[in-house]
Amino acid sequence: MADQEITRVQKLKFRVGQVMTRNVIFVRPSAPLLEVKEIMRRQRISGLPVVDSNGALIGVISVEDLLRSFGQGEFNATVRKNMSKSLITVSDTDSVDTAAQKFQQTGVGRLPVVNARGQLVGILTKGDITRGLLHEIQTETQDEEICRYRASHIFHDVESDDTSLLLRYTVAPRDFNNGGGASSKIKRTLTRLGTDSQIVRRAAIASYEAEMNLIIHADHGGQITAKVDALQVTLRVEDDGPGIVDVRRALEEPGYTTTSQEIRQMGFGGGMGLKNIRKCADHMHLESEIGLGTKLEISLRLHQDRQGN
């Protein structure tokens, strides 16, 4: 994984302490350099943390330090005199992206990890971060699979003559920042219920267009209710005004729109919303009255083959 990608993993929840390697080989300051050389050769590592008798990290000794000392003929020197004391460390409670940034800024390959008392508790490599990242993705996938499993059995598990699930969402007027939020939730829920992906897609497109209509046009926003039963999903979208001036044109005439220029610049109001909705729905009913509001009801059959078309 490239460095710039590692620094971009901002949403990671885990901390350095959760992904670091705990069994760290270290040396005491009193250790002779010849012993350090042996450890490096056997373990195939190029640097070792130096830890005092209290467990505190006090330095790092590298191959370069050894070469310098040996070059000066000091074969019997100890670690204390030759180690580097300027330390780049991370804390076990640091977030992983802090550590990733440190890797990128310093160019080092591994970082000693210390606790709040300055004691060495582990070592962190870029590989540790990648492994943690993969683990998190896997966990997220598993959680979603569990949600799906539970939800998709709801219609089997609940005993009644007719079971339906009612999902209600309130959409605030002009709330462009959250536009599509209700539709995203409807989409996720339908997916978890085990709905066919093509039907989920059509429901998502229709509910998105309806939701944006509430945000763009409705005086006080509105409500979206999604009713899911074993046979179909029904979306009811209601507001209390201003009402559609010309329902026929809004439904039939490509490009017909009453959206303001300002909102159109954001890419809305192309005069396609209701047409998109109709294309996605198996059934659509639209009622609108100026000053009273608009009621839209659409339904999509969940099992196209069984119902026929």
Next chain:
Amino acid sequence: MIVRDIVEKLGLKVVAGSKALGRTVTGGYSADLLSCVMARAKTGNVWSTLQAHPNVVAVAMLLELSAVIITEGALVSSDVIAKADAEGIALLWTPWTTFHVVAELAHLGIEAQE
């Protein structure tokens, strides 16, 4: 082809959704009118647009697009980045025009799916 290939070959900046770079790109679509995108972009398509507001993320997520390329150097605000990161939508950024990007994508063999 995956999103990462496009990032590397076109030299795009990954501004959000770095977790999603392994997604397969099924084809391409380009428009700045969101309803057009809703009507015509297909699952897994890479979408190039000069729109950069939060709704772009919602559209990409609802349609399960593989990535969004924000063109013309449009400014991407931090709330858009946060939203895309949260939803796992790859947001790629370039100062190039949409036409330039589409031409490069076509050169890579990414096609329209009519």
